[in-house]
Amino acid sequence: MRVQSYIKQAMSLKIVDLELVLQKGLPGLKILGLPDSSLKESVFRIKSAIKSQGFDWPKHKQVLVQIHPASVPKSGTGIDLAIAAAFLWESEQLPRPVSTPTLFGNLTLDGKVVRPLELESPFVESTEVPVVTGKGEAPILRPHYEIKELKDLILPELEESSTLKFKVRRPDLDDILLTPSQSNLVKAIAVGEHNSIFLGPPGSGKTTIANLISKVMAPPKPSIFSESFAISRFFGEPIEWRPVVSPHHTSTHLGIVGGGRPPKPGELTRAHGGVLILDELLEFEKSVQEALREPVQSGRISITRVGGRLELPAQFLFLATSNLCRCGHFVPRSNNRCRCSLRKLTNYVERLSGPILDRFDILNFSDDWRNEKPQIHVKDLIDDIQVAVDFRKNTRNQDKANSRLDLKELALSFEKVGMLLPESIHSGSHRRKLAFFRVARSMADLNSSESVRESHLVLSEKLTLRPFLTMTEDIYKYL
Numbered sequence: 402m403r404v405q406s407y408i409k410q411a412m413s414l415k416i417v418d419l420e421l422v423l424q425k426g427l428p429g430l431k432i433l434g435l436p437d438s439s440l441k442e443s444v445f446r447i448k449s450a451i452k453s454q455g456f457d458w459p460k461h462k463q464v465l466v467q468i469h470p471a472s473v474p475k476s477g478t479g480i481d482l483a484i485a486a487a488f489l490w491e492s493e494q495l496p497r498p499v500s501t502p503t504l505f506g507n508l509t510l511d512g513k514v515v516r517p518l519e520l521e522s523p524f525v526e527s528t529e530v531p532v533v534t535g536k537g538e539a540p541i542l543r544p545h546y547e548i549k550e551l552k553d554l555i556l557p558e559l560e561e562s563s564t565l566k567f568k569v570r571r572p573d574l575d576d577i578l579l580t581p582s583q584s585n586l587v588k589a590i591a592v593g594e595h596n597s598i599f600l601g602p603p604g605s606g607k608t609t610i611a612n613l614i615s616k617v618m619a620p621p622k623p624s625i626f627s628e629s630f631a632i633s634r635f636f637g638e639p640i641e642w643r644p645v646v647s648p649h650h651t652s653t654h655l656g657i658v659g660g661g662r663p664p665k666p667g668e669l670t671r672a673h674g675g676v677l678i679l680d681e682l683l684e685f686e687k688s689v690q691e692a693l694r695e696p697v698q699s700g701r702i703s704i705t706r707v708g709g710r711l712e713l714p715a716q717f718l719f720l721a722t723s724n725l726c727r728c729g730h731f732v733p734r735s736n737n738r739c740r741c742s743l744r745k746l747t748n749y750v751e752r753l754s755g756p757i758l759d760r761f762d763i764l765n766f767s768d769d770w771r772n773e774k775p776q777i778h779v780k781d782l783i784d785d786i787q788v789a790v791d792f793r794k795n796t797r798n799q800d801k802a803n804s805r806l807d808l809k810e811l812a813l814s815f816e817k818v819g820m821l822l823p824e825s826i827h828s829g830s831h832r833r834k835l836a837f838f839r840v841a842r843s844m845a846d847l848n849s850s851e852s853v854r855e856s857h858l859v860l861s862e863k864l865t866l867r868p869f870l871t872m873t874e875d876i877y878k879y880l
Contacts, residue, residue: 402491405503406483407519407532408468408475413711414525416503418469419480421487426463432484434468437476446508447485454512454551456494464488479517482506482533486554495554504533512551516541523631524666524713533557539634567630570641572616574780580773583610586765588782589864591618592789593803593843595836596697596719596760598682600872601767602738603729607722608680610767614720615645615676617782619790622800628714629674636671644675646717650684657685658692664704664711669696672717682721683752690757693719697760718804719760725750725876732768733876750876762804762836764868789846796851803842811838814845814853821855825866837865 402421407414430444452458466484468475483504489495507515514535519525521539531544533554546557579587583606590597591614599607621629621643633640648657648668659667669677679685696702700716725731726746731739739746758764793799799806815838826834841861845853 402487402497403501404483404487404490405501406480407477407503407505408473408480409477409519413522414477414505414519415473417475417480419483419487420467420469421484421491422465423459423462423491424465425461428458428460428463430464430466430484432466432468434466434471435474436468437474439478440475440480443478443481443484443508446481446510447488449510450481450508450512450551451485451488453510456489456551457492459492477517477519478507479505479519479534481508482514482535485551486533489551489554502533503530506533506535506548508551514548514550514553516547520545523628523635524711542631567626567639568641569620569626571620572642574616575613577609577613577779578775579777579779579782580770580775581777582773583770583775584777584782585860586610586763586864587614587617588786588789588847589840589843589860590614590718590720590763591782591786592793592846593762593839594618594718595762595804595840595843597763597765598721598723598758598761599765599767600723600725602732603724605767606770607767608678611678611680611720611722612645612647613779614718615643617779617786618643618718619787621674625674625716632666632671632673632714635666640675642675644672645678646672646675647678647680650679650681652685652689654686654688654692657689658702659704659711659713666711666713669693669702669715669717670713673714675717677717677719679719679721682723683749684723687752690754694756694760721761723753733766733871753872755873758869758872759830759832762840763864764872765864766868766871785847788849789843792849793846803839803846806839806842808835808838811835811842814838814842814851821858823858823862823866825862825870828870829866833866833869837861840865 404419405416406419408417430448432440432444448458485508486504490497505517505520507517509515516535516537520534520541521537529544531546533546533548536547536549548554548557587610589595599610601607629644630640633644646668652668655661655667657668659665659670682690696715697719700714702713702715704711704713726739726741726749728740731737731741731746826837841853841857844857844860848857850857
């Protein structure tokens with residue numbers, strides 16, 4: 402008798418073929434195919450469950466179970482149900498199924514079937530093939546048959562793919578006022594979901610702005626939020642809005658990126674569908690900064706360790722803040738209050754590597770906000786942001802954020818502005834040029850304009866080109 406089941410592989414499941422035969426010999430159950438201790442223990446659970454359910458165990462035959470592929474070590478307990486069912490069908494104590502079924506469930510000693518927690522994990526890929534399993538408290542996103550005990554294998558009931566039950570609720574907004582430039586900055590980031598970094602002295606509002614952005618963004622898409630909700634439940638912190646993850650700068654590479662044996666998800670995955678805030682970015686380990694390059698680009702992160710390989714979702718809005726020196730008071734102009742030595746100041750600024758800096762669409766110096774008077778209430782931003790997001794969807798049928806558009810997708814918006822591009826665009830990298838076009842598209846959406854105009858290019862240049870030139874070239878005039 403052949404059936405299919407799953408074995409545990411890191412945090413995911415791998416499908417395996419299970420072959421069971423009855424042959425003459427001493428009575429007993431033997432599992433072949435490199436089973437670990439947890440699988441070997443299933444022998445006692447299976448025999449007890451079968452007898453408790455009123456079925457017969459052979460007195461003069463040996464039960465052999467081969468798990469394919471034979472060369473791969475096997476781990477997990479959910480294979481109990483598959484072995485027990487294969488035995489009952491092979492011994493003709495239950496009618497055989499027409500096709501090869503897939504079973505995955507834990508057995509109690511009295512024959513009850515319990516759904517393994519692995520099936521409820523958000524990191525296990527869904528499949529169209531129904532799986533026979535037990536009942537559980539949490540929904541699973543795959544078609545499945547639910548049975549309470551072994552006797553129910555005769556007439557299992559097919560359950561539709563479960564839907565996660567969640568509600569979306571915008572967090573309470575702080576009663577604060579923003580300056581005009583802060584308001585424009587927040588709206589541009591929230592509409593286009595542009596990765597951004599804020600640099601400047603302490604107390605200038607960098608962290609406040611970073612924490613505010615997730616609260617004023619448009620409601621998350623149900624498809625993405627269902628993933629975020631499932632992941633948050635896995636971490637034991639169910640959410641009602643886009644997740645906001647802000648690890649401390651002393652957090653380890655393992656805790657932020659993920660890993661271990663077997664590999665497990667970290668803070669990058671917990672931020673999926675939401676916002677990752679790295680406050681004081683330059684204080685984080687260099688390995689953490691460099692590890693962000695892959696997920697920021699692709700929206701996923703791959704972790705390979707001795708215990709297995711794990712590919713996890715990690716699509717988030719990346720916001721970072723930092724001082725430009727140890728004392729915090731260095732700003733890129735001649736009259737600053739920095740007390741650091743030239744050597745220490747230079748070493749600190751150079752901790753922000755070019756490849757990481759290039760991952761940010763927007764760079765803003767928070768010291769520039771000091772000459773403006775706060776006069777715009779944060780609640781007034783929500784409607785403007787929602788109108789711009791709706792405009793994007795209704796006019797271009799564009800579901801993804803502007804920050805994920807490529808040049809081909811942006812081309813139609815820039816047909817009439819080719820001669821108006823600023824000179825500074827030629828001094829940047831390909832990513833810097835792409836950031837310029839993406840942010841200009843967001844500025845046009847905020848003005849409900851189908852095409853990008855010169856005014857949108859001017860605003861985009863102030864956020865995407867000039868600050869980066871200051872950071873990479875002009876700042877060294879004051880070192």
